Amino acid sequence: MSEIYYTEDHEWILVEGDIGTCGISEFAQEQLGDIVYVELPEPGKVVAQNDELAVVESVKAASEIYAPVSGEITESNDELVDEPGKINEDAMGDGWFFKIRISDAKELEDLLDKAAYEALIAGQR
Amino acid sequence: MRYLPHTPADRQAMLAAIGVDGIDALFVDVPGQALLPAALDLPHHAGEMAVEESLTAMAGRSLPAGAAACFLGAGAYRHHVPAAVDHLIQRSEFLTAYTPYQPEVSQGTLQYLFEFQTQVALLTGMEVANASMYDGASACAEAVLMAHRVTKRNKALLCGGLHPHYADATSTVTQFIEFDVDTRPANPSVVEDLGALIDADTACVVVQTPDLFGRLHDLRPLAAAAHAKGALLVAVVTEFVSLGAVMSPGEMGADIVVGEGQAIGNALNFGGPYLGLFATRQKFVRQMPGRVCGETVDEDGRRGYVLTLSTREQHIRREKATSNICTNSGLCCLAFCIHLSLLGEVGLRQLAQLNHSGAVHLAEQLAALDGVEVVNESFFNEFTLRLPRPAEAVVGELVGHGVLAGVPVSRLYPDDPELANLLLVATTETNSEGDVAAFINALREVLS
Amino acid sequence: MSKPIETSSGHRGLDLAEPLIFELDGPGRCGVDLPEPDAVTNRLGGLERQAAIGLPGLSEPQVVRHFVRLSRNNFAIDAGLYPLGSCTMKHNPRLNEKVARLPGFADLHPMQPMETVQGALELIDTLAEWLCALTGMSAIAMSPAAGAHGELCGLMCIRAALEAKGDARQVVLVPTSAHGTNPATAAICGYRIEEIPADDRGRVDLAALKEKLGPHVAAIMLTNPNTCGLFETQIVEIAEAVHAAGAYFYCDGANFNAIVGKVRPGDLGIDCMHLNLHKTFSTPHGGGGPGSGPVVLAEALAPYAPLPMVVRGADGLELVEHKSEALGTAASFGRLKGFHGQMGMFVRALAFILSHGADGLRQVSEDAVLNANYVLARLQDLLTLSFPGPCMHEALFDDRFLQGTGVSTLDFAKAMIDEGFHPMTMYFPLVVSGAMLIEPTESESKDSLDQFIATMRHLAERARQGDAGYFAGAPHLAPYRRLNETQAARQPVLRWRPAVQEAAE
Known part of the structure; x- marks a missing residue:
């Protein structure tokens, strides 16, 4: 069983057991345009919710990616380093950034569900 | 006013088109009490001839280096700049263009920046270079800040032979962040063991070669020591012509090379504008400050160039930028690039040899004078003399003989009496045999 | 096509x-052609270059x-209208180039004995006096190398002054419309940045500012006229509020060219301001530099100014290069760069100032403001003006007029290139969507502006008529078509490498 949540900063986290896979939303990749560079966290890094964790850059913009929840990074999507275009092609799939072992599942309650996120971006489009 | 195209009738017509009675209706947002009712009580406009006369008169109240036998260096060098350099940099298309933000109509600037970056990388023995910084001293400060970002460590170790302006600029820029700068004492008679001072907090060691006193340093042992402790080695070069004769810092293991590019293509200009050079290894490129130009293609597949990696910069990253710098030294880069293109491999190496052989001769002749000692073992085109009395006074007396004899170390370190008798002497291809004879004879006379 | x-x-x-x-x-x-070097026993300490440089x-x-061929691929102010907002692309008089090359300025070594450089010190001193008089400020630091360097200088003076009072404070307030250099500079000075929103008139929201002010605020950094090309109407109240909170007012003087000779910023209550000599005083932009950014200072900040500075001594002018109690420089925050400042730029700026004089400089800002308002008046029915006029030296439009056309601000700008104009500043300031910031400067004649206006009107109408494909493909007639910035950033190639080496790698 898996469940997807979003943050107001346009990150998503797909939760499977105690592992969350995180990336940026389709809306975010559209807004950024061609992504040229990502900086990803090292596996093993322990972070608190809302810590700055990664950076994503397009030609004319840079955005920080924050930890949607607290936990430990278990894996980074190293393929993005050489092929950042994957984020544009498949933001919700192959363009994932990192996986995190969630230390406090209660924090997921702070996040948006799909409907709430869609309402949020409807106002921003 | 020759620079202003509008006639009174134009102005009236334009005001009418805007729909206002007078110009002050357009300044209506200025608080009333602050709007000056009339021109300030200062001189009014002047014709080209009058301005030229008054500034020429002012210029006449200084002694140009070329009108004397000039042996000054210490970070600024008087080389011959071919006439083509100044002619080309004054072309309207280079002189009066802005930063190349519209690449389709800025390929001239972008291509020379790409060539310049390549030249700097080749000379320094590094993989990449940026499109220049304000000057050598500010480039040095930026190198230390970059080492801080790369290593996340909070201390820099500056060698005692680092030009004090570079050390001061570095201390200034880092004084309000959590960062310590350990500047070692300046003394040309001491051999430093910087490697022993590196610890787990050291972000970088900064070494100048040739150093302020003219000494050349083999950076290899220090590079090894720095790398063994996770620190970066920053090499500083203030006389880039030296790289035509001396092994590059990149070959000796430096991680960042910064320096002053004035010596190639640029006049002395009383200290500015100069040209900060910045080169590093490919793996650090996203931590590098300043503008960079990169290769790409246009829609038709034609090779072209753009400013790139701009997400590091202030206009996008704002407070998280790698540096607050916006401007580079565009036209000074161009002068450097053209001069170096004229010199080429053969010319630069020959120029460097010429400078070095001139310095060797001069050092020999000076060392033969009573009471004068050449402190250096090694040097390129600049070395340190120990005089029998304070150098500042000797330099002052030599002016009367038409000789600008060098930079007294006390001008840079006024509070260190041990350095008072030291004189930095530089010679370039512009010094004739007559200049050398004038210097030797005058110094002999002044010291006798 | x-x-x-x-x-x-x-x-x-x-x-x-x-x-x-x-x-x-x-x-x-x-x-x-160089003479053959004499054969000598080298003293390079065993560090002779072995490898070829390449x-x-x-x-x-x-x-x-x-280089002549390269130059022909550049647009330049000498060739045509270059309305880059906030960059001030005005005419660069050639007299200024000529005098900057006089040996008495250009061929001086910065470390020559003081008595041999009196004319150069006189030039710095004369320019300094003019800049203080024009701004109504009491002191000046001449050494900063460019605008952002000037910001650093000003903010360091502020930090040093606050530290001298015992509390450096933590926050610098910056409007959302500010140049990116402002927050970047504040960060280097160890400050946290808080943004102040703009009101619906494009000015600082005074009430929001007052709410943010407090004992933790070190300074406000405010551009005036601001980056929307508008004079901050409540600037005096802003200064009073900032001072009441014990903070300092840093004014970004990038747009001083709109008010030089008309308004002295010192009369508005600012504490320090940098001057971009390459903007207001027309030292050439040179494809991105060099610039020069002297900083005028109020009396309270003057003791902290950087070294060196020119002072009048018993034997004429002298440079103070080191802290000295006697000369009142003991509190200086230090040195910002090598040597003494951008001398070559000082000469050009002074030539510009002497040529114009007090009356001409006043005319400069009046004409710059007149030109911008003329453009504004003649375009506001077709383009969407972001804030009602009058504006100062630049007119800010946004992309609302392009809504639904499929044409972006970028496309529109590229189409201007085909029409023979350099585009305006795009996407800055960030406070409006698809910003188009047009700064014609005082150098443009009415005829030249009329041509520009006609072109802009034509393009706006063309966009509305649904010719998005034409715009998307622009420029069609420039030396190069649109360059692929994504490719440049994804696989950065920042230098040339010989083909052989490439194959070997």
């Missing part, structure tokens, strides 16, 4: 294709041709 005619040479008439200088290498060739060899005519 018809397909361009192909040529066998790759050149297209006067548009000459030019390879990189490295690709023109003729080993052994040289563009200078520089190409060319003769002088080849080098000249190379």
Whole structure:
């Protein structure tokens, strides 16, 4: 069983057991345009919710990616380093950034569900 | 006013088109009490001839280096700049263009920046270079800040032979962040063991070669020591012509090379504008400050160039930028690039040899004078003399003989009496045999 | 568009294709003649260069041709209207170039004995006096190398002054419309940045500012006229509120060219401000520099100014290069760069100032403001003006007029290139969507503005008529088509490498 949540900063986290896979939303990749560079966290890094964790850059913009929840990074999507275009092609799939072992599942309650996120971006489009 | 195209009738017509009675209706947002009712009580406009006369008169109240036998260096060098350099940099298309933000109509600037970056990388023995910084001293400060970002460590170790302006600029820029700068004492008679001072907090060691006193340093042992402790080695070069004769810092293991590019293509200009050079290894490129130009293609597949990696910069990253710098030294880069293109491999190496052989001769002749000692073992085109009395006074007396004899170390370190008798002497291809004879004879006379 | 005619040479008439200088290498060739060095026993300490550098060899005519060909791919203010908002692309008088090259300025070593450089010190001092008088401020730091360096200088003075009072404080307030250099500078000075929103008139929201002010605030950094090209109408109240909170008012003087001779910022209550000599005083932009950014200071900040500075001594002018109690420089925050400042830029700026005089400088800002308002008045029915006028020296439009056309601000700008104009500043300031910031400067004649306006009107109408494809493909007629910035950033190639080496890697 898996469940997807979003943050107001346009990150998503797909939760499977105690592992969350995180990336940026389709809306975010559209807004950024061609992504040229990502900086990803090292596996093993322990972070608190809302810590700055990664950076994503397009030609004319840079955005920080924050930890949607607290936990430990278990894996980074190293393929993005050489092929950042994957984020544009498949933001919700192959363009994932990192996986995190969630230390406090209660924090997921702070996040948006799909409907709430869609309402949020409807106002921003 | 020759620079202003509008006639009174134009102005009236334009005001009418805007729909206002007078110009002050357009300044209506200025608080009333602050709007000056009339021109300030200062001189009014002047014709080209009058301005030229008054500034020429002012210029006449200084002694140009070329009108004397000039042996000054210490970070600024008087080389011959071919006439083509100044002619080309004054072309309207280079002189009066802005930063190349519209690449389709800025390929001239972008291509020379790409060539310049390549030249700097080749000379320094590094993989990449940026499109220049304000000057050598500010480039040095930026190198230390970059080492801080790369290593996340909070201390820099500056060698005692680092030009004090570079050390001061570095201390200034880092004084309000959590960062310590350990500047070692300046003394040309001491051999430093910087490697022993590196610890787990050291972000970088900064070494100048040739150093302020003219000494050349083999950076290899220090590079090894720095790398063994996770620190970066920053090499500083203030006389880039030296790289035509001396092994590059990149070959000796430096991680960042910064320096002053004035010596190639640029006049002395009383200290500015100069040209900060910045080169590093490919793996650090996203931590590098300043503008960079990169290769790409246009829609038709034609090779072209753009400013790139701009997400590091202030206009996008704002407070998280790698540096607050916006401007580079565009036209000074161009002068450097053209001069170096004229010199080429053969010319630069020959120029460097010429400078070095001139310095060797001069050092020999000076060392033969009573009471004068050449402190250096090694040097390129600049070395340190120990005089029998304070150098500042000797330099002052030599002016009367038409000789600008060098930079007294006390001008840079006024509070260190041990350095008072030291004189930095530089010679370039512009010094004739007559200049050398004038210097030797005058110094002999002044010291006798 | 018809397909361009192909040529066998790759050149297209006067548009000459030019390879990189490295690709023109003729080993052994040289563009200078130097005497043979004497054979000496070298004293390089065993560090002689062994490896070749890799520089190409060319003769002088080849080098000249190379750079002349390159130059022809550049747009320049000498060639046409260059309305880059906030950059101030005005005419660069050639007299200024000539006097800057006088040996008494250009051929002086910065470390010559003081008595041999009196004319140079006099020039710095004279320019300093003019700049203080024009701004109504009491002191000046001449050494900063550019605008952002000036910001650093000003903010360091502020920090040093606050530390002297015992509390450096933590926050610098910056409007959302500020130049990116402002927050970047504040960060280097160890401050946290808080943004102040703009009100619906494009000015600082005074009430929001007052709410943010407090004992933790070190300074506000405010551009005036601001980056929307508007004078901050409540600037005096802003200064009072900032001072009441014990903070300092840093004014970004990038837009001083709108008010020089008309308003002295000192009368508005500011504490320090940098002057971009390459904007207001027309030292050439040179493709991105060098600039020069002297900073005028109020009395309270003057003791903290950087070294060196020019002072009047018993034997004439002298440079104070080190902290000295006697000369009142003991509190200086230190040195910002090598030597004394951008002398070459000082000479040009002073030539510009002396040529214009107090009356001409006043006319400069009046004409700059007149020109911007003329553009505003003649375009506001077709383009969407972001804030009601009058504006100061630049007019800010946004992309609302392009809504639904499929044409972006970028496309519109590229189409301007085909029409022979350099585009305006785009996407800055960030407070409006798809910003188009137009700064004509005082150098443009009415005829030139009329042509520009006619072109802008034509393009706006063309966009509305639904010709998005034309705009998306622009520029069609520039030396180069649109360049692929994504490719440049994804796989950065920042230098040339010889083909052989590439194959070996």
